[in-house]
Amino acid sequence: MTTLPDTTKPGQKKLGLVIDLDTCVGCQACAVSCKEWNTQGYSAPLTDLEPYGPDPAGAWLNRIHGYETGEGDNARGLHFPRSCLHCETPACVTVCPTGASYKREEDGIVLVNPDTCIGCKLCSWACPYGAREYDQDDGVMKKCTLCVDRIYNENLEPEDRQPACVRACPTGARHFGDLGDENSDVSKLVKARGGFDLLPQMDYKPVNKYLPPRPRRDTAGGVKSTPLETVGKGDGSLAERVFSWIDEVLS
Amino acid sequence: MHPAYSVILFTTASGAGYGLLALLGLTGASHGSASDFWFGAVSMLVALGLITAGLLSSTFHLGHPERAWRAFSQWRSSWLSREGVLAVATYVPACLFGLLWVLPGSNETLLAVLGIITAILAMVTVICTAMIYASLATIRAWRHWLVVPVYVIFSIATGAVLLFALASVFGRSGIPALGVITIVALVLAGIAKLVYWIGIDNMKPIYTMGDATGLGGDVRQWELPHTSENYIQSEMGFRVARKHARKLRMIVGACLLAALVLVWAAFGFEGDAAPVFAVLAVLLVSVAAVVERWLFFAQARHVVSLFYGEQSV
Numbered sequence: 001m002t003t004l005p006d007t008t009k010p011g012q013k014k015l016g017l018v019i020d021l022d023t024c025v026g027c028q029a030c031a032v033s034c035k036e037w038n039t040q041g042y043s044a045p046l047t048d049l050e051p052y053g054p055d056p057a058g059a060w061l062n063r064i065h066g067y068e069t070g071e072g073d074n075a076r077g078l079h080f081p082r083s084c085l086h087c088e089t090p091a092c093v094t095v096c097p098t099g100a101s102y103k104r105e106e107d108g109i110v111l112v113n114p115d116t117c118i119g120c121k122l123c124s125w126a127c128p129y130g131a132r133e134y135d136q137d138d139g140v141m142k143k144c145t146l147c148v149d150r151i152y153n154e155n156l157e158p159e160d161r162q163p164a165c166v167r168a169c170p171t172g173a174r175h176f177g178d179l180g181d182e183n184s185d186v187s188k189l190v191k192a193r194g195g196f197d198l199l200p201q202m203d204y205k206p207v208n209k210y211l212p213p214r215p216r217r218d219t220a221g222g223v224k225s226t227p228l229e230t231v232g233k234g235d236g237s238l239a240e241r242v243f244s245w246i247d248e249v250l251s
Numbered sequence: 252m253h254p255a256y257s258v259i260l261f262t263t264a265s266g267a268g269y270g271l272l273a274l275l276g277l278t279g280a281s282h283g284s285a286s287d288f289w290f291g292a293v294s295m296l297v298a299l300g301l302i303t304a305g306l307l308s309s310t311f312h313l314g315h316p317e318r319a320w321r322a323f324s325q326w327r328s329s330w331l332s333r334e335g336v337l338a339v340a341t342y343v344p345a346c347l348f349g350l351l352w353v354l355p356g357s358n359e360t361l362l363a364v365l366g367i368i369t370a371i372l373a374m375v376t377v378i379c380t381a382m383i384y385a386s387l388a389t390i391r392a393w394r395h396w397l398v399v400p401v402y403v404i405f406s407i408a409t410g411a412v413l414l415f416a417l418a419s420v421f422g423r424s425g426i427p428a429l430g431v432i433t434i435v436a437l438v439l440a441g442i443a444k445l446v447y448w449i450g451i452d453n454m455k456p457i458y459t460m461g462d463a464t465g466l467g468g469d470v471r472q473w474e475l476p477h478t479s480e481n482y483i484q485s486e487m488g489f490r491v492a493r494k495h496a497r498k499l500r501m502i503v504g505a506c507l508l509a510a511l512v513l514v515w516a517a518f519g520f521e522g523d524a525a526p527v528f529a530v531l532a533v534l535l536v537s538v539a540a541v542v543e544r545w546l547f548f549a550q551a552r553h554v555v556s557l558f559y560g561e562q563s564v
Binding site: 002003004021026031055056057058059060063064065066067068069070071077078080082091093094095096097098099100116117118119120121122124125126127128129130133134135136138139140196197198199201202210212 | 252312313314315316318319321322323324325327328329330331332335383386387388389390457458460461462463464465466467468469470471472473474475476477478479480481482483486487553554555558559
């Protein structure tokens with residue numbers, strides 16, 4: 001059913017990810033781990049076309065961009081993982097003509113039923129976040145399932161019952177939990193770090209949150225760092241001037 | 252947006268078919284039975300043939316055409332589903348109307364009721380087609396208030412030129428009401444499209460890369476997530492047409508104008524040349540509709556392009 005479930009009930013579970021842009025190092029482990037799990041799980045096959053050819057193509061559910069912000073001393077590069085945000089009002093679901101796209105009432109996960117999807121691609125047009133990728137070979141739309149086949153899977157060890165991307169992240173930049181529960185670890189983290197929504201003005205109400213990069217610091221462990229331009233300038237003592245003279249003679 | 256040929260063919264062919272069907276319905280409602288069996292039968296077949304060809308071609312771009320029947324189920328939320336339901340529903344009164352219209356001695360009241368129902372359903376189907384696009388918040392050019400009117404006006408204009416050509420072929424190019432409707436529809440189509448183009452050209456961007464990434468301010472892309480083009484880029488990041496947009500728009504305008512002149516000429520001459528002029532007008536208006544529809548897709552920019560280096564949309 002592509003009409004949306006009522007998610008305004010108190011205590012409504014909203015499973016999602018919190019992604020820390022401060023600690024993500026862009027190693028692609030989450031993307032690879034996602035691909036590896038999902039090409040054998042719910043989304044299988046997650047097809048690649050000509051993977052070793054000159055122009056490989058394929059469906060991936062997680063893409064890691066690189067962006068740069070700020071100017072001068074405040075310029076910084078950062079890595080930006082992008083996947084389905086499991087929105088509270090996902091237009092990708094309501095535009096689906098067949099009911100293949102749906103939002104689960106019990107935990108808010110947005111899924112595609114691969115047995116009823118006709119591959120019309122309209123859902124991918126309705127998503128502002130580019131979260132859905134069409135599998136040309138399978139003829140259906142693929143998207144992040146929040147590893148629905150892991151998180152409730154009692155055949156896995158308890159510590160493995162979280163999305164593959166979260167499990168794979170070597171820097172702890174990805175967090176999984178219930179964002180509908182304000183006392184959950186992820187909700188507390190979002191509150192403490194000022195987590196934000198992507199394109200909030202579009203009103204899709206994403207569940208996933210992003211944590212901003214921490215502001216640049218000039219001290220490390222209480223010690224002020226030396227500005228680069230003063231390094232090697234010396235303190236003007238007699239010894240410094242002698243060394244400076246020798247340096248000039250030898251240069 | 253990537254302009255899929257099957258979707259362009261579908262929206263223009265079925266648009267012309269529904270426009271013709273609506274005009275035939277109104278003709279039956281106002282004038283009673285078809286004046287000539289063959290004129291009626293051929294016109295109905297052309298209308299339903301275009302609609303059917305369009306609907307079939309729309310399934311060509313599906314990953315699983317054999318599951319297309321499932322698209323009738325979600326009419327509560329999906330404009331695509333509504334379009335499918337109405338497209339099929341329109342066949343019922345249209346076929347009944349067609350039969351009554353071409354057969355002599357039909358009940359005039361029943362014919363009028365069926366004609367009007369057919370015309371209304373045909374136009375509502377076209378509105379649903381347009382709403383598939385106009386309801387997407389991610390593509391601002393499609394949120395323009397003229398998107399739905401342009402779909403309807405192009406449907407009527409292409410349908411009217413078709414009807415005019417059919418009437419001419421059957422020796423009836425001189426019907427004043429038909430000539431006037433055709434010319435007015437062509438003029439309105441041109442004006443509506445021009446205003447739409449001016450409108451989208453002057454749209455101020457409202458979303459930036461800073462909004463999309465949540466980082467605010469000036470954000471620059473320094474690394475793509477993948478080495479070759481992915482689905483998102485090829486489907487949503489189509490750019491080829493933009494550099495030709497001006498020329499293509501002039502072609503649309505020129506074709507509409509030439510079609511108008513030919514209809515006018517055929518209307519005036521009622522002789523042997525009339526069907527030739529009218530059929531040429533059909534060709535010209537078809538080119539205008541296809542190019543216009545191609546630009547509608549190719550010029551539309553999607554919000555997701557902000558993640559791929561576009562600074563603002």
